[in-house]
Amino acid sequence: MLWVIIIGLLPPGGVKAFDTPSDGGGSVTIRWELSPSETLSQFLGYRILRGESEAGPFEEVGYVIKGRGEYQDRSTEDGKSYYYLVVGVAVGDSVASSVVGPVISSAQWFNANRLNVLIFTFLISLFVLLYIRRAKRERLFIRKIPGLDAIEDAVGRSTEMGRPILYSFGLGLLSDVVTIASLSILSRVAKKAAEYGTRLIVPNYDPLVMTAAQETVKQAFTEAGRPDLYNEGDITFLTQDQFGYAAGVDGIIVREKPGTCFWQGYFFAESLILAETGHSVGAIQIAGTIAVTQLPFFIAACDYVLIGEEMYAASAYLRPEPQMVGSLKGEDIAKALIMALIIFSALWGTVGVLLNQWMGSSTLLDAFHSFVNWFTVGE
Amino acid sequence: MNFFDLFGTWLAAGLTVAILSFLYRDNPLYKFAEHIYVGASAAFWVVIFWYSDVKPMLIDRALDPQYPLGEKLILLIPTIFGIMMLLRWFPKVAWISRWPIAFTVGMAAGLALTATVQGYIVPQIKATLFPVVVITKDPLISLWRSLMNIFVIFGVFTTILYFYFSKEHTGLLKVGSRIGIIFIMVGFGASFGYTIMARISLLIGRIYFLLHSWLGVID
Numbered sequence: 001m002l003w004v005i006i007i008g009l010l011p012p013g014g015v016k017a018f019d020t021p022s023d024g025g026g027s028v029t030i031r032w033e034l035s036p037s038e039t040l041s042q043f044l045g046y047r048i049l050r051g052e053s054e055a056g057p058f059e060e061v062g063y064v065i066k067g068r069g070e071y072q073d074r075s076t077e078d079g080k081s082y083y084y085l086v087v088g089v090a091v092g093d094s095v096a097s098s099v100v101g102p103v104i105s106s107a108q109w110f111n112a113n114r115l116n117v118l119i120f121t122f123l124i125s126l127f128v129l130l131y132i133r134r135a136k137r138e139r140l141f142i143r144k145i146p147g148l149d150a151i152e153d154a155v156g157r158s159t160e161m162g163r164p165i166l167y168s169f170g171l172g173l174l175s176d177v178v179t180i181a182s183l184s185i186l187s188r189v190a191k192k193a194a195e196y197g198t199r200l201i202v203p204n205y206d207p208l209v210m211t212a213a214q215e216t217v218k219q220a221f222t223e224a225g226r227p228d229l230y231n232e233g234d235i236t237f238l239t240q241d242q243f244g245y246a247a248g249v250d251g252i253i254v255r256e257k258p259g260t261c262f263w264q265g266y267f268f269a270e271s272l273i274l275a276e277t278g279h280s281v282g283a284i285q286i287a288g289t290i291a292v293t294q295l296p297f298f299i300a301a302c303d304y305v306l307i308g309e310e311m312y313a314a315s316a317y318l319r320p321e322p323q324m325v326g327s328l329k330g331e332d333i334a335k336a337l338i339m340a341l342i343i344f345s346a347l348w349g350t351v352g353v354l355l356n357q358w359m360g361s362s363t364l365l366d367a368f369h370s371f372v373n374w375f376t377v378g379e
Numbered sequence: 380m381n382f383f384d385l386f387g388t389w390l391a392a393g394l395t396v397a398i399l400s401f402l403y404r405d406n407p408l409y410k411f412a413e414h415i416y417v418g419a420s421a422a423f424w425v426v427i428f429w430y431s432d433v434k435p436m437l438i439d440r441a442l443d444p445q446y447p448l449g450e451k452l453i454l455l456i457p458t459i460f461g462i463m464m465l466l467r468w469f470p471k472v473a474w475i476s477r478w479p480i481a482f483t484v485g486m487a488a489g490l491a492l493t494a495t496v497q498g499y500i501v502p503q504i505k506a507t508l509f510p511v512v513v514i515t516k517d518p519l520i521s522l523w524r525s526l527m528n529i530f531v532i533f534g535v536f537t538t539i540l541y542f543y544f545s546k547e548h549t550g551l552l553k554v555g556s557r558i559g560i561i562f563i564m565v566g567f568g569a570s571f572g573y574t575i576m577a578r579i580s581l582l583i584g585r586i587y588f589l590l591h592s593w594l595g596v597i598d
Contacts, residue, residue, distance in 0.1 A: 332543055
């Protein structure tokens with residue numbers, strides 16, 4: 001305390017306030033050089049004060065502990081002028097910098113911090129579009145997914161046993177891509193069910209998914225020439241409560257005793273409850289989800305499982321339309337590039353490390369680190 | 380404990396036991412609890428959506444004289460889409476409901492692309508870009524870390540190979556994808572054990588409620 005009083009606190013220098021770049025507005029960044037008084041044990045941190053005129057009054061908008069030279073004021077109104085000052089705070093004393101400003105916050109159209117995301121999105125879209133174009137001209141190869149044959153067998157088994165088929169999208173919403181892929185698989189299942197004259201039950205968690213499922217099944221039954229078999233009451237809404245839905249589906253399983261259960265969509269903790277109940281009535285079960293935490297449960301309890309992207313591939317395989325096949329091929333090219341990138345960077349980084357170690361040259365290693373940092377996704 | 384607390388505890392305990400009775404077999408008790416659960420939760424979510432979405436985001440804003448006219452006009456779009464969805468009740472014009480569904484599907488697919496690139500692809504690529512060789516002062520640590528790096532790169536590479544659909548998995552590709560599925564299964568095994576532990580803690584919570592709050596046999 002005595003030491004502070006004798007020499008006095010020194011203020012932070014070089015204070016700058018500017019509109020936060022590459023943001024959606026409503027934010028000003030304040031940056032300063034650390035106060036030379038930071039070496040004192042009594043020094044605590046910095047208060048950031050804001051005013052609407054140079055003469056004040058100023059009010060505190062933030063506080064950072066010592067050692068930090070930047071603060072983002074995220075409470076500004078776009079288009080309004082603000083003035084800032086940074087106050088160094090120590091035990092029993094404080095010292096203010098000069099006032100800086102005016103600064104006006106605004107939103108930017110382009111977020112330069114996410115240029116990498118834009119480039120990757122552009123590349124993937126380009127590959128997909130090129131392959132969709134190609135798929136319109138020629139038939140492109142997609143390898144068969146293990147378990148797809150099981151769909152037909154499972155529908156046939158239900159028919160032989162005189163039992164219905166149960167199809168669930170889990171807790172997926174219509175805005176989930178996995179639900180859209182699942183609709184393609186449902187279309188195939190419904191068509192087979194209509195051909196064999198087997199009842200198809202689809203209990204739903206989301207009303208919009210139910211609507212889309214009704215449309216899909218209706219169309220599939222019509223394409224199969226059996227619109228008379230379509231029963232809208234079999235594609236129902238249960239509830240939007242996770243375990244309420246699980247309890248409802250379990251009830252349907254034990255009462256209707258389906259011969260086949262399809263679990264295709266997005267699932268959470270209810271996955272094992274559903275799959276175990278299906279197993280208990282002796283149903284053959286085919287699951288597919290992108291929920292990584294639920295896949296182990298399906299693998300443990302089901303006969304066939306489509307793992308992650310296999311679901312998308314399955315939907316493209318079952319409905320080989322140019323858009324579906326082209327998308328899958330485009331993604332495959334992106335994957336091949338990513339694999340090449342991983343190998344290339346491993347070699348680059350390794351040579352960089354060895355050169356740095358043996359010859360003391362850090363140029364290649366520094367370039368490698370810059371390259372890796374380019375992949376950081378900014379706010 | 381007042382009457383309503385006591386009633387609530389007995390009701391919750393009774394319904395818990397009724398739901399757990401499913402472990403034995405389907406029975407009238409379970410059926411009763413299931414129907415209450417499904418019906419009450421469906422109604423509950425209708426109320427939640429009304430008070431969290433429809434009322435504050437549509438009705439309150441539309442009736443608020445302070446709300447800018449331009450943004451009020453934008454509210455017309457979801458309103459019209461909502462009405463179009465409700466037309467499903469009228470068979471002659473039910474086809475109109477396909478339009479908002481098509482919009483939702485298209486919007487979802489478009490948004491998912493950027494979200495996936497930003498949230499998964501780019502960060503995961505970055506996490507896999509590292510040198511194979513690590514050099515530290517301790518040669519044993521250097522060797523161990525270098526082996527780990529090789530292991531991670533090899534695992535990622537073979538796992539991506541498994542999800543490559545443009546070629547039949549034969550020859551080297553078959554070997555690579557087989558190794559990839561082993562990596563995937565090891566990951567799933569770890570995830571399985573971890574999640575089972577979390578589920579056990581949920582079960583403990585429920586049994587504690589029965590033994591503590593309901594029966595009072597434990598503190």
